[in-house]
Amino acid sequence: MEGPYKLPEGWRWVRLGEVCEINPRRPRLHVDPNEPATFVPMTAVEDQTGTIVTPEVRPFEQVRQGYTYFEEGDVLFAKITPCMENGKTAIARGLLNGFGFGSTEFHVLRPSGSVIPEWIWLFIRQERFRKAAKASFRGGVGQQRVPKEFLEHHPIPLPPLDEQRRIVARLEELMARVREAKRLRQQAKEDAERLMQAALAETFPRPGTEPPPGWRWVRLGEVFDLQQGASMSPKRRVGRNLRPFLRTKNILWGSVDVSSVDEMDFTEEEVEKLCLQPGDLLVCEGGDVGRTAIWEGQLPLALYQNHIHRLRRKNDDTEPRFFMYWMRAAYQVFRAYEGAESRTAIPNLSGRRLKTFLAPLPPIEEQRRIVAHLEAVQEKVRALKEAQAATDAELQRLEQAILDKAFRGEF
Numbered sequence: 001m002e003g004p005y006k007l008p009e010g011w012r013w014v015r016l017g018e019v020c021e022i023n024p025r026r027p028r029l030h031v032d033p034n035e036p037a038t039f040v041p042m043t044a045v046e047d048q049t050g051t052i053v054t055p056e057v058r059p060f061e062q063v064r065q066g067y068t069y070f071e072e073g074d075v076l077f078a079k080i081t082p083c084m085e086n087g088k089t090a091i092a093r094g095l096l097n098g099f100g101f102g103s104t105e106f107h108v109l110r111p112s113g114s115v116i117p118e119w120i121w122l123f124i125r126q127e128r129f130r131k132a133a134k135a136s137f138r139g140g141v142g143q144q145r146v147p148k149e150f151l152e153h154h155p156i157p158l159p160p161l162d163e164q165r166r167i168v169a170r171l172e173e174l175m176a177r178v179r180e181a182k183r184l185r186q187q188a189k190e191d192a193e194r195l196m197q198a199a200l201a202e203t204f205p206r207p208g209t210e211p212p213p214g215w216r217w218v219r220l221g222e223v224f225d226l227q228q229g230a231s232m233s234p235k236r237r238v239g240r241n242l243r244p245f246l247r248t249k250n251i252l253w254g255s256v257d258v259s260s261v262d263e264m265d266f267t268e269e270e271v272e273k274l275c276l277q278p279g280d281l282l283v284c285e286g287g288d289v290g291r292t293a294i295w296e297g298q299l300p301l302a303l304y305q306n307h308i309h310r311l312r313r314k315n316d317d318t319e320p321r322f323f324m325y326w327m328r329a330a331y332q333v334f335r336a337y338e339g340a341e342s343r344t345a346i347p348n349l350s351g352r353r354l355k356t357f358l359a360p361l362p363p364i365e366e367q368r369r370i371v372a373h374l375e376a377v378q379e380k381v382r383a384l385k386e387a388q389a390a391t392d393a394e395l396q397r398l399e400q401a402i403l404d405k406a407f408r409g410e411f
Helices: 117-123 127-135 148-153 161-203 268-274 320-333 351-356 364-407
Strands: 012-015 020-022 036-040 056-059 068-071 075-078 089-091 099-102 106-111 155-158 216-219 224-228 242-246 262-265 281-284 292-294 308-313 358-361
Touching: 020 148, 068 106, 075 117, 089 117, 106 117, 106 148, 117 161, 117 364, 127 364, 161 320, 161 364, 224 351, 281 320, 292 320, 308 320, 320 358, 320 364
Parallel strands: 036 099
Antiparallel strands: 012 155, 020 106, 036 056, 068 099, 075 089, 075 106, 216 358, 224 308, 242 262, 281 292, 281 308
8 A cells, every 4th residue: 555655675554454453352251250350541551651550450340341351462542532642552561361451442453463562552652643543533522532443544654573673672772761861851840849849948937936036927817808709600601791700720829821711791890899900819719729829910801700719918018929929838838728628529718717827927028028039939940941841842852753763764
């Protein structure tokens, strides 16, 4: 068959379905119901190495029906977004009794004698392949799946077995280097985050200790007016007075993300009451409880939902940014407010409890000095993370370039 590019002599284009059995029929298994069996949830797949890192062991009777069946050496390929786009694919190895069961969101590719599993696994890791797979999606939004027919008909270059093994060995050597570089990048990211954590720990007094001279402990309700936003409802998604409003998803630690802001119908009285002002602190009631950011007027008008507490300073002796950093220290470093949220099905932080939280209060000049110091540290952390992200992208491009050369026979 014809392929998208010319292959070296001795290679040929074939369809995946010619060299792999796609989702092979499950054989009749004569196994004791209590016999342990390997079970592989989607979370157990580690794509970077093509391994199943955290398989479960379940009784055969529990998994024999309703799950995807596979055997030792089969290639697992996530067929549902976003797992497929994230490259969730692995070679089934180390299975109890030579077979296993897993998520129904896996396609199973069983290589024939003309191809080794590693050749298939590396091929389907290519971004080019995943983009083509995404274009073949079927199903509604959020439930799109790669059809079996896409895999059966997709072309793949096929060299002789010895050549496959030689190229795979070389690829594994190069990919190990890329993985090590990625590991170092991840470590650098964590080190950058720890830089901020260390700065917070050094800046603020530990709760329960004597504050520095000139400082005192206050309750948040003493220095801020607290108010929660408006309740969301489907009926309020339409109306004549649609206004942008923030949800907990918009509140990050230390910043407000306005790249995607919802709208809801508000009365004029609600607009006047809930309109945010620069300097307002926004604290999440639910989700990542306590997550705090400051509103800086990123939009001309913005309101907020009832799962967000708005804290507005009562006088000019309070610098909101100081308390934004304190909330981060209290939650992430000192764990000062742990357990303060309501222990309901969905943990939430009531305004009544938030008002009672103790926080340190130095003179306003000291607050501003501390804010300037922490913002300088935060800027350094941001620059480090940006540099690391650029390196991550470069490593991803390098990995794809290596794969592209390998499957063109340029090794």
